[in-house]
Amino acid sequence: MWHSKNSKFPIGLDISDLSLKFVQLNKNGDKINIQAFSKYNLTPGIIDNGDIKNPQEVIKAINYLMANPIFGKVTAKEIVACLPNSKTYIKSIAIDKTPNDLENIIEEEIEKHIPVSINNIYYDWQTTNNIKNKLRVLIGAGNKNIVEQYTNLFNEAKLSLVALELEPVCLCRALLREEHYKFTDKFDKNYCLIDFGATRTNMTVYSKNTILFTISMPISGEKITENIATTLKIEKKQAEKAKLICGFDSNSAEGIIKNILTDVVNKLILKIHQTIAFYQAEYSDNGPINKIILCGGGAYIKEFDEIIAESTSIETVRGDSFINFNIPSQKESSSNKIFSNGLSKLLNENLSYTTAIGLALREIFINDI
């Protein structure tokens, strides 16, 4: 589709309990470039488990963020955002092929699969593929209350909300080649995406070019930092630094940080095993998980990928949030022009920005279809 050189793509805004992050993109021919990006740390409590407790403070933070980017200049007032994972549901279900009204059947299925009354959610669905005599349908839903909080927030901030997505959808758009709008090969691969964030860890199983389900759990980078601070009796700021430097190194800090990390990562490994067992039981025709892809700031924990690979016997990699940018691979692109002038920060921390990048890519992809 043709669009003028002045066209302005919406801002992808990732609202978390402890931070706001945004990425705005632009496009030159087939080449996607970064228009602007930034991050702002929020005061704890103004957003709690996705609930916006203090909208005025969040609006102030959004305004500051947009006016003071780490890189570039914001050129749009349109926003693509996503709902907090703990308040949304996404699941691929199989229903009998039937000439009857699909809408009614899906409503009944939603009642069975989503642990919230259908009166309290907004939902959407789409058919994905056929299996034998069944039809696969991907259903997504968000609590009405949280959707209203988010739409009110943007109204009050005088920003125009283009779309409110589910986070697993934008993570897949950023991290998987299969999600590029020009992707035509049939990869047929099965992935487990793990987003290890500051306040939660979310696992998404993606199989044969579609999301199957997501699990959200209270395992977090922030908890690790708090444990380090309490155990070593140091300030949280120092604990955060120690976490980044030491990772699983048993020679640093007498192995104390390694022990704390091991404790948390073991909990995560248990969850991964449970999730894979559920996947194998529920989607037995889809074959084994081929790859685990890590994202979120927690993915940068030293040796994290190796530990997960060893305990699951599944290839485990840190993701590349620029995989769908039609640019050379991440390593090659560090010398690429688009990553000079402050953009190297985005390159180095791209796994913290995966959600924002996936959100920003939405209209870039739609615009070209």
Ligand SMILES: Nc1ncnc2c1ncn2[C@@H]1O[C@H](COP(=O)(O)OP(=O)(O)OP(=O)(O)O)[C@@H](O)[C@H]1O
């Ligand atoms: N090199 C590193 N080693 C260990 N932890 C890291 C590293 N870099 C970032 N982190 C951790 O990653 C977390 C931030 O990740 P991220 O930016 O993905 O969180 P978020 O998106 O704000 O949170 P959430 O998705 O849970 O709402 C912090 O806890 C931070 O300490």
Ligand SMILES: [Mg+2]
């Ligand atoms: Mg996050």
